[in-house]
Amino acid sequence: MILRSVPARVGLLWVRFGFACLMRRPLQALLLVLVYFGLVAALQLVPVLGIPLSIAATQLTTLGFMQGARNIARGAPAWPGVFAQVLRAPPRRVRSMLLLCLVYAFALLLALGLSSLADGGALLRLFLFSAYPAKGALANGALGQAGLITLLVYLPVSMAFWFAPPLVAWWGMGVAQALFTSFIIVARNLGAFALYVAQWWGLFAATLILGSLAAAAMRLDSSSLLLELPLWLLLFAPFALSFQASVHSLLGEPDEGAAPGDRTRA
Template sequence: MKLQIVPARTGFLWVKLGIQAFFKQPLALAGLFFMFMATVSIASLVPLLGSLVALALLPTMALGLMAATQEATKGKFPTPAILISALRAGQQGMRSMLVLGLLYAVGFLLVLAISALFDGGEFARVFLLRSPLDESATDQGLLQRGMLVFMVLHLPLSLAFWHAPALVHWHGVSPVKSLFFSLVACWRNKGAYVVFGLTWFLVLMTEGVIVQLIAVLMDEPTVLGVGAFAMTLLTTSMFLTSIYFTFRDSFSADVLEEPAPDAIE
């Protein structure tokens, strides 16, 4: 495994490749995304413990969507079982992915705890306990402040886990080292990742304008809400699909194939 430095314009290419890959298997990839969301949502229904389980599952599910994208680029139809492919890659692979999930959950809770210092724990309470919003906290701007702090601190956490699941699964890197390598890759290719993020932002804004125009032309206000929701889900699916290409081009390897169980144990 070797880190690759790519030009900033590669960020636009990642978006393009993600969209193209999605439309090679749109039903399969959209379906897997909805299964991913449903799994996390169902797990989160259990107060406190459910949220922790959902957080710990995120790296595994994210790897599953990357593996599904890899299959789609080969012209294959990814099945639902691919979402847990990381847990089926032998005992060592499963253990490493579970450790990675635990690290993410701990990191996420740490960020929540820090945000609680700025809003009295309102945002953390809403997230973990699914409690209704405290109107007094909202009026005073405490909740917004806590959310802002959370978003700022969650960014480096997200970057650390951006490539980590794939590094653990496809390259056999240890969970802790994978976090370091992921951060380094994002930093060294920061130009490409900035272009990547800005391009997706422009795609989302363009879709919003199109939905608004359609709603105005049809004189149907409900079209705006339904259309915006549908476009957001579609764009999120394509965004998650494009993440595979950010990993593929940031690290060099002979072949990015799913390892055999006996090869990693």
């Protein structure tokens, strides 16, 4: 593994990689997205633990999208089975991935818990139980303050977890080492990540605006959600697949056989 530093402009190439993957295998890319949302919805149906389980599974699905993009870049299929490939890794790596999932869920819930200092737990209840916050929390700005606290706490968390799944599953690192290594790599390439995030934010915002304008032009009385949803699904596919571009750019490729499923392409 080689830890690289790249110019900020490379972040824009990561975005382009995601769209290139979508164009090369559109059906498989969209199936990955649909299966991902289906898995999240199914997990959230589990009583009490549904939301924490769906949060924890994010690390596995992130790795699945990375493996899918890696397959597409190599001309191999990227069917939804990539989400389960990590389970065919050596037992030690599987255990480390499951531990990583638990640590991620704890970290995100901790960030939401700290936001309770500002809003008395309104944001946390909204996230976990879909409990709409009281009018007071909206009127006095407490919910906005809670959101800001969550964002500030989550930023270093996201830096630590960005590369953690492939570092654990493909390079065989322990959880603590993977989190530390990921944080350092992202910190060394903040310019590239800033441009990467800014471009995706702009694209998703533009989709929202276009959907609203289209609904207004068609004089739809209902929400523009029906127009926006297909666009968001089309945009989410290259977004999720673009994760792998940063891995390849900053870490290189693991040894053949290190990544689960590489030897069993369909």
